[in-house]
Amino acid sequence: MISGISIYEIFTLTSILFFIGIYGFITRKNLISILISIELLLNASAVNFVIINKYMYPDALQGVYFSIFIIAVAAAETALAVAIIINLYRQISSVEAKDTEIMKY
Amino acid sequence: MNLSYLLLIPLIPLAVFLLLGIFNTQIKPAVSGYIGVLGLATSTALSYYAAFQYFFVSGKVDGVYQTFVEKVVWMNFTETSSLKYLHIDMGILIDPISVMMLIVVSTISLMVHIYSRGYMKGDDGYTKFFAYLSLFSFSMLGLVLATNLFQIYMFWELVGVSSFLLIGFYYTKPSAVAAAKKAFIVTRFADLGFLIGILIIGYYAGTFDFQTLNAVNPEGEALLLNWASTTFMGMSVFTWALILIFMGGAGKSAMFPLHIWLPDAMEGPTPVSALIHAATMVVAGVYLVARLFPMYYFVEEGFVLNIVAYVGAFSSLFAAVIAITQTDIKRVLAFSTMSQIGYMMLALGVSSYKGEEGVGYMASMFHLFTHAMFKALLFLGAGSVIHAVHSNYLKDMGGLRKYMPITNITFLIAALAIAGVPPFAGFWSKDEILVAAFEKNEFLYFIGLFVAGLTAFYMFRLYFGIFWGKETEYTHTPHEAPISMTFPLLFLAFMSIIAGFIPFSEFITADKVGFEGHLNYTMAALAVGTGLFGIILAWIFYKKENDLAEKFAHSFGMFYKWTYNKFYFDEIYIFVTKKIVFNLVAAPIAYFDKKYVDGTMEGIGNKTVWISRKIKGVQSGKLQDYAFSFVGGVVIIALVFIYLWTN
Numbered sequence: 174m175i176s177g178i179s180i181y182e183i184f185t186l187t188s189i190l191f192f193i194g195i196y197g198f199i200t201r202k203n204l205i206s207i208l209i210s211i212e213l214l215l216n217a218s219a220v221n222f223v224i225i226n227k228y229m230y231p232d233a234l235q236g237v238y239f240s241i242f243i244i245a246v247a248a249a250e251t252a253l254a255v256a257i258i259i260n261l262y263r264q265i266s267s268v269e270a271k272d273t274e275i276m277k278y
Numbered sequence: 279m280n281l282s283y284l285l286l287i288p289l290i291p292l293a294v295f296l297l298l299g300i301f302n303t304q305i306k307p308a309v310s311g312y313i314g315v316l317g318l319a320t321s322t323a324l325s326y327y328a329a330f331q332y333f334f335v336s337g338k339v340d341g342v343y344q345t346f347v348e349k350v351v352w353m354n355f356t357e358t359s360s361l362k363y364l365h366i367d368m369g370i371l372i373d374p375i376s377v378m379m380l381i382v383v384s385t386i387s388l389m390v391h392i393y394s395r396g397y398m399k400g401d402d403g404y405t406k407f408f409a410y411l412s413l414f415s416f417s418m419l420g421l422v423l424a425t426n427l428f429q430i431y432m433f434w435e436l437v438g439v440s441s442f443l444l445i446g447f448y449y450t451k452p453s454a455v456a457a458a459k460k461a462f463i464v465t466r467f468a469d470l471g472f473l474i475g476i477l478i479i480g481y482y483a484g485t486f487d488f489q490t491l492n493a494v495n496p497e498g499e500a501l502l503l504n505w506a507s508t509t510f511m512g513m514s515v516f517t518w519a520l521i522l523i524f525m526g527g528a529g530k531s532a533m534f535p536l537h538i539w540l541p542d543a544m545e546g547p548t549p550v551s552a553l554i555h556a557a558t559m560v561v562a563g564v565y566l567v568a569r570l571f572p573m574y575y576f577v578e579e580g581f582v583l584n585i586v587a588y589v590g591a592f593s594s595l596f597a598a599v600i601a602i603t604q605t606d607i608k609r610v611l612a613f614s615t616m617s618q619i620g621y622m623m624l625a626l627g628v629s630s631y632k633g634e635e636g637v638g639y640m641a642s643m644f645h646l647f648t649h650a651m652f653k654a655l656l657f658l659g660a661g662s663v664i665h666a667v668h669s670n671y672l673k674d675m676g677g678l679r680k681y682m683p684i685t686n687i688t689f690l691i692a693a694l695a696i697a698g699v700p701p702f703a704g705f706w707s708k709d710e711i712l713v714a715a716f717e718k719n720e721f722l723y724f725i726g727l728f729v730a731g732l733t734a735f736y737m738f739r740l741y742f743g744i745f746w747g748k749e750t751e752y753t754h755t756p757h758e759a760p761i762s763m764t765f766p767l768l769f770l771a772f773m774s775i776i777a778g779f780i781p782f783s784e785f786i787t788a789d790k791v792g793f794e795g796h797l798n799y800t801m802a803a804l805a806v807g808t809g810l811f812g813i814i815l816a817w818i819f820y821k822k823e824n825d826l827a828e829k830f831a832h833s834f835g836m837f838y839k840w841t842y843n844k845f846y847f848d849e850i851y852i853f854v855t856k857k858i859v860f861n862l863v864a865a866p867i868a869y870f871d872k873k874y875v876d877g878t879m880e881g882i883g884n885k886t887v888w889i890s891r892k893i894k895g896v897q898s899g900k901l902q903d904y905a906f907s908f909v910g911g912v913v914i915i916a917l918v919f920i921y922l923w924t925n
Contacts, residue, residue, distance in 0.1 A: 195909055199902050207901070274899035 180228045187224070191217035204258050204268045208251065215247045281348040284328055284370050287321045287380065288419035291387075291412040294318075298409035307404040311395040314408035318391045318415060322384040325377075332377045333785055343790040345489060346372040349425050355480075362484025371425040371488060374786040375568055375643055379422040382650045383558050385773075387415045389766035390553040393658050396762035397549055397665060407447060407547070414440035418558050422565070426486035427476045427523075430566065434472070434530070437559050438465050444554060445546040457542035464539040468529020475522030482515050492572040494631075494789075513578065520574055520582040524567060524589075531563030532616045533623060534593040538847055540616055544608040544670075548661030551608060556615050556657050557650035564622045564646055571639060571788055575631045587627020587718075591725045594620025596845075598732035602739070603842040606670045607660050610740050611653070614696070617729060618649050624726060625711040628718035629788060636788035638718070640795075641710030644782040648703035651777050652695040655770035659689040662763055663744055666756035672743045679745040681756040684764045686745045688771040693741045695774040697734035698809040700802070706778035709802045716801065730805055734812030742820035 190213055197210030219240040226236025258268055265272050294317035298310050305313070337343050349369025356364045391411060398407050417436035424430035439462075446458030480486055510518055525536075532540035543555050554560070567574060567586060574583050594617045601613035622642045629638025662685045667675055679686040695702035698709070708730060715723040758764065783795035819830070832838070840846065 199906050199909065270901050273901065 175227075180224060183220070183224045187217045187220045190220070202270055204261070204270055204273075207270065208254050208258070211254075212247060212251065215243055219243045281346055281370055281372060283324060284372065284423065287324050287328070287384070288416050288423065290317045290321050291415040291419065295409050295412040295416060298405055298412065302405050302409065305405055310405040310408050311391075314412055315388070315391045315395065317412060318384065318388045321415070321419065322388045325380040325384040328372070329377045329381050332372060332374075337372075337374075337377075341791060343374050343785075343792070345790075347425055347489060364480055364484055364486075366428045366486060367426055368429060369425040370423040372423075374790060375565065376422050378643060378647060378786055379565060380419065382647055383415070383418050383422060386553055386557040386650055386654045387411070387418070389654065389658070389770055390549045393552075393661070393763050393766040394547075394549045396760045397661055398547065403447065407444075410440055410443050410447070411550075411553070414444065414554060414559075418562075421562060424488075426488055427479060427491075428486045430569070431469075431472065431476055434469065434526070434562065437554075437562065438462065438469070438530075441465075441543070441554050441559055444550040445543050447547055447550065448545070451545065453542075454545040457539075457545040461539040461543050464536055465529045468536050469526050471522040471529075472526020475519040475526065478515055478519035478522070482519075488569060491570065494572050494576075513581070516573070516577045517581055520570070520577060521585065523570065524563075524582060524586060527563030527566040528589060529563070530566075531560050531619045531623070532593075533563065533589050533620065534596050535847070537593065537597070537616050538851055541609050541612045541844070544606070544612050548608065548657060548664060551612070552654045552657030552661065555612065556653040560615060560619060561622065561646050561650070564619060564626065564642060567623070567626050568639065568643060571626070571629075572631065574626075575629075575788070583627045583629070585627075587624050587722060590620045590623025590625075590627055591722050592620070593617070594624060594729045595725050595732075596620075598729045598736065600844050601736045602732065603838060605672050607663070607672060607675075607740060607744065608657075608670055610736060611656055611660060614656075614733065614737065615653055617733060618645070618653065618696070621708070621711055621726065621729070622646055622649070624722060625714055628715050628722060630718075631788050633787075633789065633791065634793050635717075637710060637783070638714035639788040640783050640786055641707060641714050643786045645704075645707035645711055647780075647782070648695070648707045648774070648777045651770055651773040652692040652702075652704060655688060655692040655767060655774055656696070658763070658767055658770065659685050659692060662759045662767065663689075665759055665763070672740070674750065675744045676747040676750040677745070678756060682745075682758050684758055684767060688767040689741060689745065691771045691774050693737045696737050697813060698730055698805055699734075699813075700806060701775070701778060703774045703777035705802075705806065707782075709797065709805055710783075710795070712805050713798050713801050727805060727808055731808040731812040734809040735816050738813045738816030739820050742816060746821055 194210045194213030194217060197213065198207055201207050201210060222236040222240045222243070226233060230236070261273065262268055265275075294314055298305060298313060331337070332343075337346075347369060349367040349371075351365050352368040353366040354364075355366075356362065391408070394407065394411065398404050401407065414437060417433050417440055421430055421433035421437060424433055442458050442462040445461050446454050448454045449458075476486065479491070483491065485491065509515065527533075529536040540555060540560070544551055546555070574580065574586070597613040597616035597620060601610050601617065604610045604613060622645050625638045625642035625645065627638070629636055629640075629642065631639075662682065663675065663678060664670055666678070666682060669675070691702065695704040698705045700706075712723060712726050712730070715726050759767075781795060784792040787793065843849075
């Protein structure tokens with residue numbers, strides 16, 4: 174419970190965060206920027222977990238654990254994605270999304 | 279009567295066929311010849327044993343030859359409990375004519391096997407040839423032993439296939455390939471009628487079984503008449519069925535107008551002509567009519583038998599006239615075969631059922647037996663001559679009697695037999711046929727008599743042309759054939775002499791009772807007189823080299839030319855099939871098939887490819903495009919759900 178702030182305001186914040194992430198994911202041309210956008214998506218959902226836990230089930234802690242879990246998974250996933258991008262860079266000397274179209278069809 | 283060993287008679291040749299066929303390349307030619315001969319010899323021995331058992335030991339009960347059947351149900355068409363329980367059996371049927379055919383087929387086949395060891399020596403396809411011969415023997419023996427219409431039909435097709443394979447044995451020769459195709463297509467066309475006839479009988483009588491179809495009660499009335507009440511176009515359906523079955527028989531037996539394949543079939547090796555196209559397969563049609571004889575006789579007072587008689591008589595006359603003008607010796611023999619089978623059909627056609635009135639039936643089977651012997655002998659003799667001279671044409675022969683004494687003597691015996699000179703085999707059977715024809719229909723009798731004269735004439739034209747006549751200069755001196763070829767000649771010559779003395783009428787009759795045969799001296803004298811006249815005419819024309827025959831032929835003018843070209847029947851058939859059937863029926867159907875049936879299918883395929891080419895750009899490979907579609911989809915679904923829930 175945070176005094177003076179209702180759950181709706183926090184949901185509004187996380188929704189904005191989430192759609193910023195989606196916008197970034199779709200419009201960014203750089204693979205690293207896309208990765209950062211994904212992080213934004215994950216963070217928005219992590220905040221949602223904590224807030225729902227806090228406001229609706231104050232006696233439980235599952236939501237908090239989930240958010241810690243998501244942070245750990247996000248870290249691993251980011252490491253993996255960066256590794257892939259580095260390998261891709263070695264192949265095509267670029268981290269631009271448009272240069273990965275060679276794999277179509 | 280124990281029948282189980284009879285199963286071996288067809289199965290041994292089948293085993294030989296499989297052995298020689300599968301190990302075609304591994305087996306040495308010399309060995310394969312022995313295997314073939316040995317297999318057939320076993321079958322022949324079993325056939326003779328069966329015949330002895332049947333005719334002299336256990337076949338006759340109360341003065342009537344019994345029919346023994348052993349069979350298993352092979353295929354059910356209707357429920358076992360239904361009224362017309364239709365099923366196909368497999369089995370063996372033993373009665374006088376099947377036993378007689380067993381002897382004919384196995385004897386001739388054995389002789390041809392022995393002969394082929396000499397004749398085919400050095401041929402590339404030696405082992406293959408023996409495999410085919412065994413296949414044919416298996417099919418023919420199976421055909422003879424069949425218990426029902428369907429079984430006989432299956433073996434009928436099998437002999438057709440083996441005949442096709444053997445006619446086209448020299449498959450590098452275009453003429454042989456064409457002849458094989460022609461034989462197969464013509465007989466297949468006839469067999470279509472046969473099949474429809476079988477189906478009609480299966481539908482209306484509810485059985486394919488010979489015994490049920492031929493059943494006759496003690497008063498001499500056929501039992502199947504109870505079923506024959508359905509009519510079609512004013513005739514009983516059974517009459518139609520029998521006409522169609524006779525069409526199948528006429529195709530196989532080269533009756534007019536389905537005879538065109540037989541002369542061309544002479545492209546095959548000569549032993550094949552002797553076995554298949556003279557003695558055994560071509561008489562299958564006669565055998566079929568004889569097999570169903572009670573049916574033919576009783577359905578509508580033997581209406582179909584009249585057709586059989588007239589077709590037989592006409593074919594006989596037609597073929598005999600053509601045979602006079604042919605110059606290829608095998609073709610002369612082919613037309614002679616057709617003519618003699620016409621004789622057999624004629625005899626069946628004029629026969630009655632009971633006792634001595636059934637003399638035509640007996641005569642037909644008798645003639646089948648004797649004809650098989652002397653015609654096989656004629657063909658084998660001709661083969662021996664061809665082997666020595668390396669030509670089929672009369673103009674390349676002459677004066678061969680000095681070089682080939684055994685062939686000369688045996689050929690002379692066969693020619694005398696076919697000309698009907700006593701005491702040779704043909705005299706006795708031909709005499710019976712003429713007697714039977716005279717009692718029923720004098721017109722047919724005179725045709726028969728005239729054909730007897732023609733037969734004697736063309737046969738001695740052939741004999742004098744080959745063994746006497748002009749002294750031809752040969753590039754390499756002809757020599758007598760080896761013992762493997764002369765032994766069958768001598769054996770068959772022996773049979774041609776004695777076969778006539780078998781009292782056939784006591785063994786084989788339509789009602790299976792048997793009667794005392796006797797010679798009608800007036801008839802016999804007339805027939806022999808006609809035959810001798812023909813021989814004397816041939817003597818004058820062809821014994822010494824002279825131009826009498828040529829002058830005589832010229833006096834006939836157009837008629838001679840027509841006859842020489844076989845009355846242009848091949849050309850008529852070609853015209854009908856190529857110009858009419860092909861252009862008016864086949865070509866439009868082919869066009870429709872190509873344009874519309876194939877077009878629709880190909881159109882569907884092409885359109886699919888076209889559409890896929892158009893829409894495959896959607897898969898751009900751009901990560902963000904996919905993400906955008908994904909998010910867009912999620913948004914749309916979310917909106918839909920929100921809309922549904924809020925209402």
